Every structure is written in C-alpha cells, then in structure tokens.
Amino acid sequence: MTSKTEKLLSLLDGQPVIPVLKIANVADAVPLARALARGGLPAIEITLRTASALEAIRQVAAEVEEAIVGAGTILDAAQFEKAAAAGSRFIVSPGITRELLSAADDSNVPLLPGAITPSEIMAAREAGLRFLKFFPAEQSGGIASLKAFASPLADVKFCPTGGISGKNAADYLALSNVICIGGSWVAPDELVKAGKWDEIEALARAASTLRK
Ligand code: 3PG
Secondary structure: OOHHHHHHHHHHOOOOEEEEEOOOOHHHHHHHHHHHHHOOOOEEEEEOOOOOHHHHHHHHHHHOOOOEEEEEOOOOHHHHHHHHHOOOOEEEOOOOOHHHHHHHHOOOOOEEOEOOOHHHHHHHHHOOOOEEEEOOOHHHOHHHHHHHHHOOOOOOEEEEEOOOOOOOHHHHHOOOOEOOEEEOOOOOHHHHHOOOHHHHHHHHHHHHOOOO
8 A cells, every 4th residue: 555545545534435526506516515425425526527616626625624525537737736726635537647647746635547457557556556446437347347457456446437326336345456436326417406405415325324
C-alpha cells in the first residue's frame, strides 16, 4: 500500500458505494449531498459533465460538513486544478494520462484514475497507485475481468464503475480485489429533478448497508 492509496482509502473510510452524480441544477447539490450522507453515503463524486459541476462542488464543500465531495470525469490537469480549487477532496478520472499523474503528484488531493487493461494498471502501479477505478466495468468484462486480474495483479484493488446497480452491486463487492463500487443508481435523475430526497436517502441506505 502506498501513501497516496492510503490517503484515498482513509477518506472513503470503507464506504461500499460511491454515488456518481451529474448535477444539472446547482440548487440540487446541497440537498442531494445531505440526503446521501443521511443514508450513509457521505463520500460522493460530482462529475464535471455539467456546467454546474464546479459550483456544485464548491457549495457542497462549503455547506455540507458531513459530505466528502470528490470530482469525477476529470480529463486533464487544468480540470484537476479547478476541481481541487473548488474544494474536491478526491479526484476521479475515467482514464490515466501522464498529465493527470503529474497534476496529482503536484497536489495533496488524491487521484482515483481509471484503468481497464493490464498495461494501464501496470502504468498506474508504477506511479505508486494501488487503487484504481475500473471503468466502464460492465462493458469491459465486469466481474470476469476483475477475477482474472486478482492473481497476476494481486496488489492492485479496484472501484468498478459503469453499469452497476442494485442488481449486481453485491456480486462486485464480493470480489477480493474490489474495495468499493461507484454508480449513479443511488441518485436517479428523475428523483433528483423531483426533489425526492427521502427516496434518495432510502436508496443510499440500502447501498450503504451492502458489505463485502
Ligand atoms: C461513471 O462515470 O463512473 C459512470 O458513468 C457511472 O456509471 P453508471 O451511470 O452506469 O452508474
């Protein structure tokens, strides 16, 4: 275990599911983060896929003390820096590039980059990372691929994301090389749009009680 990996894991603190959020309306960010935290999922990933994302991160970081807000869909160093400056406690990327690794080296904010192939995983490992996002999980061989990596890449652990839902979450969490999983199913767009925070809290509670 390297210090970068340790820092990231201690932030996530054993949380089994990291909600992956796309915030269309910035006013939803704070009540959504509060509902997820009440349901037992304080660590959340707000993706930079909407114009509101950075402001959403800023508001959650400033107003929701119980939340651990991270930024997702970070593609380059400039986005890494903006997301960190907005108050992100961790940074998630769908892939791994030299530029991103170097941005992470220059920052105290830990990076969870995506890796799918043995070569990508080995490149991340060489950079001192032992905990990676496996994305898009279902489309990239899912559980069978992760099982195949467990022996040859034994010291690398994963957070699979992409195509995971309440139906297959427990199967992913049962894998020896999976620490947590990520997904959007705990905060469906229609519930967010309708402000159904209690229903989101209930989805979060069900996800937070999933255990390895
Ligand atoms: C991600 O960015 O991690 C994924 O898009 C989340 O995938 P999901 O919507 O299939 O859960």
